[in-house]
Amino acid sequence: xxxxxxxxxxxxxxxxxxxxxxxxxxxxxxxxxAAPAARTAAPTPLDQVIPAPASVTHGGTPYRLTRxxxxxxxxxxxxxxxxxxxxxxxxxxxxxxxxxxxxxxGGIRLHLAPGDFGAEGYRLHSDAGGVTITASAPxxxxxxxxxxxxxxxxxxxxxxxxxxxxxxxxxxxxDRPRYSYRGAMLxxxxxxxxxxxxxxxxxxxxxxKLNELHLHLSDDQGWRIAIDSxxxxxxxxxxxxxxxGPGGYYTKAxxxxxxxxxxxxxxxxxxxxxxxxxxxxxxxxxxxxNCDGTAPPLYTGTKVGFSSLCVPKQVTYDFAxxxxxxxxxxxxxxxxxxxxxxxxxxxxxxxxAFMDRVQPIVAKYGKxxxxxxxxxxxxxxxxxxxxxxGLDSTSAAEKDQVAKAARNGTGLILSPADRIYLxxxxxxxxxxxxxxxxxxxxxxxxxxxxxxxxxxxxxxxxRGVEAPMWSETLKESADIEYMAFxxxxxxxxxxxxxxxxxxxxxxxVRLAAQAPRWDAxxxxxxxxxxxxxxxx
Numbered sequence: 001x002x003x004x005x006x007x008x009x010x011x012x013x014x015x016x017x018x019x020x021x022x023x024x025x026x027x028x029x030x031x032x033x034a035a036p037a038a039r040t041a042a043p044t045p046l047d048q049v050i051p052a053p054a055s056v057t058h059g060g061t062p063y064r065l066t067r068x069x070x071x072x073x074x075x076x077x078x079x080x081x082x083x084x085x086x087x088x089x090x091x092x093x094x095x096x097x098x099x100x101x102x103x104x105x106g107g108i109r110l111h112l113a114p115g116d117f118g119a120e121g122y123r124l125h126s127d128a129g130g131v132t133i134t135a136s137a138p139x140x141x142x143x144x145x146x147x148x149x150x151x152x153x154x155x156x157x158x159x160x161x162x163x164x165x166x167x168x169x170x171x172x173x174x175d176r177p178r179y180s181y182r183g184a185m186l187x188x189x190x191x192x193x194x195x196x197x198x199x200x201x202x203x204x205x206x207x208x209k210l211n212e213l214h215l216h217l218s219d220d221q222g223w224r225i226a227i228d229s230x231x232x233x234x235x236x237x238x239x240x241x242x243x244x245g246p247g248g249y250y251t252k253a254x255x256x257x258x259x260x261x262x263x264x265x266x267x268x269x270x271x272x273x274x275x276x277x278x279x280x281x282x283x284x285x286x287x288x289x290n291c292d293g294t295a296p297p298l299y300t301g302t303k304v305g306f307s308s309l310c311v312p313k314q315v316t317y318d319f320a321x322x323x324x325x326x327x328x329x330x331x332x333x334x335x336x337x338x339x340x341x342x343x344x345x346x347x348x349x350x351x352x353a354f355m356d357r358v359q360p361i362v363a364k365y366g367k368x369x370x371x372x373x374x375x376x377x378x379x380x381x382x383x384x385x386x387x388x389x390g391l392d393s394t395s396a397a398e399k400d401q402v403a404k405a406a407r408n409g410t411g412l413i414l415s416p417a418d419r420i421y422l423x424x425x426x427x428x429x430x431x432x433x434x435x436x437x438x439x440x441x442x443x444x445x446x447x448x449x450x451x452x453x454x455x456x457x458x459x460x461x462x463r464g465v466e467a468p469m470w471s472e473t474l475k476e477s478a479d480i481e482y483m484a485f486x487x488x489x490x491x492x493x494x495x496x497x498x499x500x501x502x503x504x505x506x507x508x509v510r511l512a513a514q515a516p517r518w519d520a521x522x523x524x525x526x527x528x529x530x531x532x533x534x535x536x
Contacts, residue, residue, distance in 0.1 A: 041153070043167040046126075048510050049150040050489045051209055051496035053175040060170025061128035065090070070099045070107040078138045081264070083110050086145050095161040106130040108148070110141050120211065121176025124148065126168045139266045143209045147173060154516035179450070181413055181464030182495030183212030183270070184422075184488065186480075187471040189219035189281075190302070191241050192248035197477050199261050204484070204523065206265035208492035213262050214270040214337060214466060220280035220299045220307055224249045225271070229322040230286065237281035237298070242472055244300045255330055263332070270370065271327050274339030275320065276346050276354045280307040288315050302472045305344030311354045320358050328365035336362050341372035341389070352378040359384065370413070376405035385463060387413040388454060389421070391437055403456030411463040414450045420491050422483050423470040426526055432473045433483055442511070442528040446490035447504050467491035478524040485518060485525035486511055508532060
């Protein structure tokens with residue numbers, strides 16, 4: 001499911017932005033030199049954001065932010081926090097105070113109200129008097145704020161004062177997601193990533209309305225989460241990584257910091273402990289987990305499929321119970337991922353026996369099982385989700401197995417490796433990444449429909465999409481970003497936008513317009529020749 005190689009660009013991130021030279025928001029002549037007016041660009045049309053909104057009505061006078069603009073919020077701690085987040089993005093670049101208030105008129109209003117928004121939808125209305133984002137739940141307000149960011153000039157993301165002006169086109173956006181599960185995965189096992197690196201990626205996911213962060217916390221090369229009942233898993237099993245680096249692991253407090261930060265961006269953390277294969281770090285840490293009672297050495301290579309927990313031993317299930325119990329207690333989200341891929345050293349009978357015993361443990365601690373799609377070769381429990389990572393060319397028999405499970409009630413998360421694995425090379429000359437699933441340029445990663453991708457699987461079984469990022473070749477945030485951008489926004493659009501909006505020719509124009517925003521945020525990205533990037 002993944003394989004080998006290298007290094008690349010560096011980068012930083014930011015949330016900040018700009019200063020408007022004129023003190024008043026109403027356009028007048030003579031009050032200031034004419035130069036700023038001459039360089040005023042038309043505001044971004046409401047439908048030129050990513051993901052594409054469900055519905056847009058154009059019209060009306062744009063709203064212009066001024067020094068008098070405030071952020072009006074409901075008398076609610078959570079709405080106030082979202083308002084503070086928005087003001088924190090806008091203040092550095094505009095230079096405006098953007099006071100938070102729960103009274104008055106005009107400005108930017110964040111408002112909770114009943115309506116046909118669902119759990120994450122929102123309405124954004126803009127006219128000369130102000131901008132109002134309305135939702136029935138805080139997540140919807142937060143997603144509306146991301147749309148508002150993209151409607152402002154890219155320089156709004158900078159941390160220093162910029163010249164503006166800051167206009168938001170007039171009209172109305174009515175928006176809600178196509179799928180409830182819109183995820184991205186970070187492999188912190190092959191190369192360990194710090195808490196700050198994970199937070200940086202979370203902010204990038206939030207900009208495009210993703211709502212699930214899947215953390216691959218264990219593999220052959222490293223165990224990355226402290227487990228009190230099995231302390232050597234992290235202390236010893238986490239002491240290295242691909243290539244023999246120092247590795248690392250998250251203390252429970254650090255993991256909870258990631259979980260809290262993700263929640264503040266309305267992302268749910270999905271922790272994964274990959275079993276029964278991909279377990280060499282655990283096997284090296286505790287000899288009793290091996291059938292022969294002998295611990296193998298730590299592993300720093302990139303081969304897969306050679307390790308397996310000892311399925312017949314009771315200690316294996318004591319281990320699984322302890323790890324799942326402790327991890328579930330740290331994770332407020334709904335899901336716990338138990339892996340299940342590439343268990344080539346586990347017989348089919350043992351694999352089925354293992355999954356039959358471990359899935360109920362997940363339920364015992366209040367979580368819903370997710371497994372890689374090989375789980376469908378066992379007996380997925382009711383409510384389980386299978387994450388499909390096959391290729392267009394995967395055998396019909398394997399696809400049929402997954403589709404049959406879907407027809408029987410197993411939900412699907414679609415992550416086809418030759419479409420949406422973000423660690424696949426763009427071209428043969430890409431300095432980072434792998435190519436075992438093929439070369440995946442930007443159009444290929446975007447141009448498919450999750451609703452009808454898997455033959456025989458009912459569209460109703462598809463819970464959403466996830467874009468995994470395996471880290472065999474990735475060490476720095478700049479490496480991750482170079483592989484994620486510009487493909488990640490396409491994955492987000494596949495998960496959020498109605499199928500009717502899906503069109504490469506219009507999407508590539510919207511995608512190109514994101515480049516100045518990435519520049520302002522310090523995001524490193526691949527300038528695909530398939531995208532008409534701005535020339536200045």
